[in-house]
Amino acid sequence: MLKIAPLVLAALLAGCGSTNRLAQSLDSTPNSGPCPVIGSLYDASRYVKFADAGGKLYSDIAFTGEITDVRLFCRYTGQQPLVAEVEIDFAFGKGPQAAGNSANYPYFVAVTRRNGKVLAKEYFTTEAEFGRGTVAGKTELVNRITIPRADESISGVNFEIVVGFDLTAEQLEFNRAGNRFRLDAGN
Numbered sequence: 001m002l003k004i005a006p007l008v009l010a011a012l013l014a015g016c017g018s019t020n021r022l023a024q025s026l027d028s029t030p031n032s033g034p035c036p037v038i039g040s041l042y043d044a045s046r047y048v049k050f051a052d053a054g055g056k057l058y059s060d061i062a063f064t065g066e067i068t069d070v071r072l073f074c075r076y077t078g079q080q081p082l083v084a085e086v087e088i089d090f091a092f093g094k095g096p097q098a099a100g101n102s103a104n105y106p107y108f109v110a111v112t113r114r115n116g117k118v119l120a121k122e123y124f125t126t127e128a129e130f131g132r133g134t135v136a137g138k139t140e141l142v143n144r145i146t147i148p149r150a151d152e153s154i155s156g157v158n159f160e161i162v163v164g165f166d167l168t169a170e171q172l173e174f175n176r177a178g179n180r181f182r183l184d185a186g187n
Contacts, residue, residue, distance in 0.1 A: 029077045030077075031076055031156070032076055032078065032152055033155025034155065034156050035072050035074035035156045036074065036111075036147070036156040036157070036158075036159040036161050037157075037159075037161070038070050038071070038072040038086065039160070039163075040088075040164055041162050041163070041164035043164070043172060043176050044108075045067045045164055045165070046064075046066050046067075046165070047063070047064060047167065047171065048061065048064050048171060049061070049062045049064070049103075051097030053170060055097075056174075056179065058095070060095075061093075061096060061097060062097045062099065063092065063093065063094060063095060063103040063128075064092065064093035065090060065092045065093070065105045065128070065165060066090070066091045066092075067088060067163060067165070068090065068091050069089040070086060070087065070163055072084055072085070072161060073085045073087075074156060079152050080149075081149055082156055082159070083144060083145070083146050083147075084144075084161065085141060085142065085143055085144070085145070086109055086141070086145060086161060087139055087140070088107070088139065088140045089138075089139050090138045090139070090140065092128035092130070092136040092138070093134060094130045094134040094135070094136075095134075101131060101132075102127055102129050102130060103127070103130075104125050104127050105125065105127070105128060105165060106125050107123070107124055107166055108122065108123050108124070108163065108165075109124065109145065109161065109162075109163050110122075110161070110162045111160075111161055112160045113159065113160075114157070114159070114160060119147070120147075122142075124142065126138060126140050145161065
């Protein structure tokens with residue numbers, strides 16, 4: 001083994017040039033500015049699906065969902081576009097009227113200007129597996145959101161990234177009205 005050590009050392013020293021190039025290729029330049037603000041849209045951060053459209057009682061619930069946290073990781077320098085990854089934490093519930101042990105939850109990720117103008121919006125679906133339980137959680141990673149910048153004077157603070165469930169008109173109205181499902185007591 002000691003006879004091989006000088007050969008390994010010689011190989012490593014010979015490779016220093018390529019190792020040095022690798023280190024130089026990793027850009028350690030700080031971002032040109034801060035990352036965009038990220039958050040979940042209040043009206044769309046909760047998902048309640050009733051078994052029938054008129055339901056508002058706990059006994060009518062099929063599935064629920066909530067966006068509990070969002071995180072953004074971004075990178076941009078010089079003239080490069082802003083490239084971001086989004087992590088979204090979900091909490092899911094299975095109600096008394098659930099059909100099956102899994103459900104699909106549609107959601108969106110939107111890039112907006114600070115004034116609210118939507119620049120891009122993508123739709124996704126996440127699946128919750130409940131097994132024998134009635135609650136589940138999951139973290140989704142949305143890769144490679146690219147925000148082009150006109151020039152290097154445009155920083156991430158000029159943009160916002162907003163996430164939310166893709167709700168029906170009835171679900172959105174339920175959330176906007178501040179409703180929570182009502183317990184069955186006193187029907």
